[in-house]
Amino acid sequence: MTSSIEFMPEIRRRTLLAGVGGAALLAMTGGLARAQETVSGELVVLNWIGGSELEMMREIQKAFLVKYPNVTIREVAITGQGDMRGGIRTALMGGEVVDVLFNTWPAFRKELADAGMLRPIDDQWKSYGWDKVISPAWKELGSLGGAPYGLTYTFGDRSGIWYMKEHLAKAGIAAPPKTWDEFIASFDKLTKAGYTAPVAIPGKYWAHAEWFETLLLRTAGVETATKLATHEIPWTDPAVKTALSKYGQMLQAHCCGATNSMLANDWDGEADQIFQANAKNYLLIGMWMNNRAKNDYKLAEGKDYGFFQFPTLGMGHDDTSSIDAKELLVTANGPNPKAADAFLDFWTSAEAANILAKAGYASPSSNIDASLYGEAQKTATQAVASSKLQFVLGDLLPGDLVDEYRVQLQKFLQDPSDTNADTVLAAIEAKAKESY
Amino acid sequence: MAGTSVSHLREAAGVFHGSSPATAVKSRRRLRETPAALILIAPVIVLFAISVAYPLAETIRLSFWDIQGLRKPAYVGLGNYAKLFADPAFRNTLLTTLIFTIGTTVISVAIGWVLAMMCAFAPRQTLPFRVMIFAAFGISEAVSGYMWIGIYRADAGGLLNSLIQLLGFPGFAHAWLGDANTALWALIIAASWSGVGLPLMLIFAAIQAIPKSVLEAAYMDGARPVSTMRHIMMPLSMPGVRVAVFINLLGALRAFDIIYILTGGGPVRSTETVGYFMYRESMTQFKLGYGAAATVILLLAVLIISTPAILQRTAGAR
Numbered sequence: 028m029t030s031s032i033e034f035m036p037e038i039r040r041r042t043l044l045a046g047v048g049g050a051a052l053l054a055m056t057g058g059l060a061r062a063q064e065t066v067s068g069e070l071v072v073l074n075w076i077g078g079s080e081l082e083m084m085r086e087i088q089k090a091f092l093v094k095y096p097n098v099t100i101r102e103v104a105i106t107g108q109g110d111m112r113g114g115i116r117t118a119l120m121g122g123e124v125v126d127v128l129f130n131t132w133p134a135f136r137k138e139l140a141d142a143g144m145l146r147p148i149d150d151q152w153k154s155y156g157w158d159k160v161i162s163p164a165w166k167e168l169g170s171l172g173g174a175p176y177g178l179t180y181t182f183g184d185r186s187g188i189w190y191m192k193e194h195l196a197k198a199g200i201a202a203p204p205k206t207w208d209e210f211i212a213s214f215d216k217l218t219k220a221g222y223t224a225p226v227a228i229p230g231k232y233w234a235h236a237e238w239f240e241t242l243l244l245r246t247a248g249v250e251t252a253t254k255l256a257t258h259e260i261p262w263t264d265p266a267v268k269t270a271l272s273k274y275g276q277m278l279q280a281h282c283c284g285a286t287n288s289m290l291a292n293d294w295d296g297e298a299d300q301i302f303q304a305n306a307k308n309y310l311l312i313g314m315w316m317n318n319r320a321k322n323d324y325k326l327a328e329g330k331d332y333g334f335f336q337f338p339t340l341g342m343g344h345d346d347t348s349s350i351d352a353k354e355l356l357v358t359a360n361g362p363n364p365k366a367a368d369a370f371l372d373f374w375t376s377a378e379a380a381n382i383l384a385k386a387g388y389a390s391p392s393s394n395i396d397a398s399l400y401g402e403a404q405k406t407a408t409q410a411v412a413s414s415k416l417q418f419v420l421g422d423l424l425p426g427d428l429v430d431e432y433r434v435q436l437q438k439f440l441q442d443p444s445d446t447n448a449d450t451v452l453a454a455i456e457a458k459a460k461e462s463y
Numbered sequence: 464m465a466g467t468s469v470s471h472l473r474e475a476a477g478v479f480h481g482s483s484p485a486t487a488v489k490s491r492r493r494l495r496e497t498p499a500a501l502i503l504i505a506p507v508i509v510l511f512a513i514s515v516a517y518p519l520a521e522t523i524r525l526s527f528w529d530i531q532g533l534r535k536p537a538y539v540g541l542g543n544y545a546k547l548f549a550d551p552a553f554r555n556t557l558l559t560t561l562i563f564t565i566g567t568t569v570i571s572v573a574i575g576w577v578l579a580m581m582c583a584f585a586p587r588q589t590l591p592f593r594v595m596i597f598a599a600f601g602i603s604e605a606v607s608g609y610m611w612i613g614i615y616r617a618d619a620g621g622l623l624n625s626l627i628q629l630l631g632f633p634g635f636a637h638a639w640l641g642d643a644n645t646a647l648w649a650l651i652i653a654a655s656w657s658g659v660g661l662p663l664m665l666i667f668a669a670i671q672a673i674p675k676s677v678l679e680a681a682y683m684d685g686a687r688p689v690s691t692m693r694h695i696m697m698p699l700s701m702p703g704v705r706v707a708v709f710i711n712l713l714g715a716l717r718a719f720d721i722i723y724i725l726t727g728g729g730p731v732r733s734t735e736t737v738g739y740f741m742y743r744e745s746m747t748q749f750k751l752g753y754g755a756a757a758t759v760i761l762l763l764a765v766l767i768i769s770t771p772a773i774l775q776r777t778a779g780a781r
Contacts, residue, residue, distance in 0.1 A: 108723075108727075109727065112747075113745075113747045113749055116533060119533075120533070138532045139533065141533070142532075142534070144533070230730070231641075231727060231729060232729075285638060285641075286641070287637065287641035287642040287730075288617045288638040289641065290638070290641035290643075290731075291616075291617040291638040292617065304619075426531075426747070426748040426750075427748050430743070430748065434729075434731055437730055
C-alpha cells in the first residue's frame with residue numbers, strides 16, 4: 028500500500044507540472060498570437076521575379092498575410108530582361124525605400140552591404156532559431172565577413188539536364204546518358220531519330236555559359252573554379268582551356284545545330300524547342316525549368332519530362348555541381364523591420380516550404396515535406412546534397428567581366444576551334460585584368 | 464550727302480541708345496511688355512529647366528565621374544571620354560550606329576517618298592492606305608519588336624522562314640537575328656517598317672502644297688505621270704523630304720527599344736548602337752559615369768545633325 032501522504036507530493040508535482048505546462052502553452056500560443064499582432068503595417072517588398080515563379084511567390088505572400096493579418100504588402104516590381112541588377116539599383120538609388128528584397132547574386136549582396144544598405148540578420152537567426160531548420164552551409168552562403176545577411180529560401184542544381192522522355196525512347200535510348208562518352212554518342216542516335224539539334228544552346232544572352240561552367244567544375248574542380256572567379260588564376264590557365272575544349276568537343280560532335288540558331292534564342296525559346304516543338308532534346312538550365320514545364324507546358328514531372336545529373340567525365344571531379352540560390356535580404360533603412368523579419372521567418376516555415384515544393388522548387392528548410400518533391404526535384408536535391416558545390420560562375424564575376432565572358436563564349440560558339448579557344452580566353456583575361 | 468550721313472548716324476544712334484522718338488516708344492512698350500511676356504513664358508522655361516536643362520547638366524556632370532555600382536564615386540575628369548575612345552566595343556558601336564542610322568533613314572524616307580507621290584495622284588482613294596501605314600508609326604517600338612520577332616524566328620514557326628519554305632526555297636531559311644551578318648539588316652528593316660509612316664505624311668503634305676496650277680499646266684502640256692513625279696513633285700516636295708530625313712535621322716540615332724527587344728545588341732555585339740551601349744553600361748553594369756560619357760557623345764552627334772537643319776528652318780523667322 029502506498030500512503031496518500033506519500034502520493035501527495037507526486038500528485039502535487041504532476042499537478043504543478045501540468046499547470047506549468049498548460050500555462051506555458053497558453054503563454055506560448057498567447058504570446059505567439061500577440062507577436063503576430065504586434066507585427067503590423069506596410070511591408071514593402073522589392074521584386075524582380077516574374078512568370079509562374081511570381082505566382083508561387085504571391086501564394087507564399089498570401090499565406091503570410093493570413094498568418095499576419097495586420098500586415099499589408101506593397102510590391103515594388105522591377106521588370107525587364109537579362110540581368111535585373113540594373114533595375115534594382117535604379118529603384119534603390121531613385122529613392123525607393125523597401126523592407127525586403129529578393130536576390131540571387133552573391134556579388135550584388137556584397138555591393139549592397141558595402142554601400143550600407145543591408146541589415147545583418149545574425150540576431151534574427153538566433154531569435155527565430157533558423158539554425159534548427161537551415162543548415163550551416165546555407166547560412167555561410169548568405170554571409171559576408173562571418174555575418175549572415177541573406178536567408179536562402181530556394182536553391183537549384185545548375186548541373187542537371189532536362190529532357191523529354193519520349194524523345195529518348197524514340198531514339199532507342201533506354202536511360203539518360205551517364206557518362207560524357209555516352210552523352211556524345213547519343214547525339215547520333217537522336218539525329219537519326221529526326222532531331223537535328225539534340226542539345227539546345229540558348230546563346231542570345233547568358234545561358235550558353237552554363238555548359239562551360241559545369242564542364243569547368245567537372246574537369247578542374249571547385250577550387251580551380253573559385254580561384255578563377257576571384258582571378259587568382261588567369262583565364263588562359265590550361266585548366267580553363269581544358270574545360271573549353273570539352274565544350275568544343277560537344278559542338279564539333281554536331282550537338283546543337285547551326286550557330287546562328289543558338290545565338291538567336293534565349294533559354295525560354297530553346298525550352299520551347301524541346302517541350303513544345305519537340306525539335307531538340309537536352310537543355311542545361313536551372314530548376315525554374317521545372318515550374319515552367321509544369322505550369323506553362325502542362326507537362327507531368329517524371330512522366331513526360333525528366334532531369335538527369337551532368338554526365339561523368341572521369342577526370343576526378345565528377346562529385347561537383349554548380350548551384351544557384353535565391354535569398355531574402357532586409358534593408359537597413361526599411362520602415363518596418365519587424366514585419367521584414369517575420370516575413371523572412373515565414374519563408375522557413377513548413378507552409379512556405381511546401382508551397383515551394385509543390386511549385387517545383389527546392390527549399391533549404393528542414394520543415395519541408397520532401398515527399399512533395401517530384402522526380403526531377405528529388406534528383407536535383409540529392410545531387411546537391413552529395414556534391415561539392417560551386418555557385419554559378421557568372422554570378423560571381425564583376426559586371427563588366429561577365430559581359431565580356433558571355434560575348435567571348437558566343438564567339439567560341441561561332442568557331443569552337445582550338446585556336447579560337449586561345450583567342451577567346453585571352454580576350455576574357457584582358458578584360459579580367461581591368462576588372463579586378 | 465552730309466545730311467544723309469547725319470540721318471544714318473542718328474538712326475544708328477537711335478538703335479543703340481533709343482534716342483529716336485519712334486524707337487524710344489517701341490523700347491518703352493517692349494519694357495512694359497517684358498514682365499508680362501516673362502510671366503507667360505515662365506511655365507515653359509520652368510518645364511524646360513526641369514525636364515531638359517537639369518538632366519542635361521547632370522548627365523554632363525556625371526560623365527566626369529567614375530561611378531561603379533553603389534560604390535563611392537570618384538572624379539576622373541575626362542577619363543571616361545579617353546577610356547571610351549580606347550574601348551573597341553564603343554568604336555564598334557559608332558560604326559553600327561552609322562549603318563543603322565543611314566540604313567533606316569534611307570529606307571524609310573525613300574519608301575515614304577515613293578508612296579507619297581503615288582498617293583498624291585488619288586488622295587481620297589488612298590486615305591485608308593495612308594492611315595494604315597501611319598498607324599505603324601504610332602505603334603510602340605516594343606510591340607513592333609515582338610511582332611518582328613515572330614517574323615524573324617529561326618525555327619519553322621517564324622513567318623519569314625515559313626514563307627521561304629512555302630515558296631520552295633527551304634535552303635534560304637535562316638536564323639536572321641542570330642547571324643552577325645544579317646542581324647543588323649534585319650533590325651534596319653524592322654525599324655524602317657515603323658518609320659515609313661512619318662515621311663509618307665510629311666512628303667504627302669508637301670506635295671499637296673504644290674499649287675494646282677503647276678500640276679494642271681504640266682497636264683495641259685501633256686506630261687505623263689512619271690514625268691510629273693520626276694520634274695514637278697520630286698523637286699517641289701523637297702522641303703517635306705528634308706524634314707522627314709531630319710526627324711528619321713534623330714529617331715534612328717536614339718533608337719533603343721527595338722534593338723533591346725529584337726537582338727539585345729547581339730549576336731556578339733553586332734547590333735549594338737551607341738544608344739544601346741549607353742544602356743548596357745549605365746543600366747546593366749551600372750557604370751553611370753561611363754554611360755553618361757557615351758550619352759554626351761550621342762548628344763553631340765544629335766546636335767551636329769540637328770543644328771544646321773534647325774538654323775535653316777528658323778532662318779526666316781523673327
